[in-house]
Amino acid sequence: MRDDHLLPLPELDTWRNDAACRGHDTALWFDPTRQAEGLAICDTCPVDDPCRIAGRREEGIWGGVEIRSSVTTVQTFRCDECGQPFTRKVAAGTRPVTCGYRCRQDRNLRQAREARARRMAS
Numbered sequence: 001m002r003d004d005h006l007l008p009l010p011e012l013d014t015w016r017n018d019a020a021c022r023g024h025d026t027a028l029w030f031d032p033t034r035q036a037e038g039l040a041i042c043d044t045c046p047v048d049d050p051c052r053i054a055g056r057r058e059e060g061i062w063g064g065v066e067i068r069s070s071v072t073t074v075q076t077f078r079c080d081e082c083g084q085p086f087t088r089k090v091a092a093g094t095r096p097v098t099c100g101y102r103c104r105q106d107r108n109l110r111q112a113r114e115a116r117a118r119r120m121a122s
Contacts, residue, residue, distance in 0.1 A: 015054075020045035029061040039064060081107050 016022065020041050021029070028038035042048060042064035055062025076087050079099035086099035098104045 015047040015050040018047050019051060030059070035061055035066070079103055 021038070024038075024041060028034050028041065038061045042051075042061060045051070045064070048063040050063075052063025052065055055067055059067060061067070074087060074089050076085055077096060077099075078085050080097045081103035082099065084099055086096075088096050090096065098107065
């Protein structure tokens with residue numbers, strides 16, 4: 001089978017060839033005690049945008065920005081609506097406000113009634 005009609009595929013990570021970090025120890029971007037050195041190199045880099053895009057799901061320094069993992073953990077919370085404790089798997093830094101569908105539905109109905117009452121009063 002002939003393949004002379006196919007276009008050559010571009011190299012996917014050609015930006016890495018122009019990166020200022022090329023040839024440096026990768027620990028500069030992943031070891032917290034050495035990241036200041038890595039950031040100094042990033043400041044001189046001409047390809048920080050594609051680097052940041054490439055590292056958006058990784059940890060470390062990518063494109064001059066520190067990217068942290070969004071590790072999920074199982075935590076226990078108290079529902080803002082019914083006050084009952086509940087357990088939920090959540091990403092770091094987030095917090096659910098209700099224990100489930102029923103409490104959200106009750107809250108939305110209550111807020112709709114309150115908004116309707118305010119409209120009627122004005």
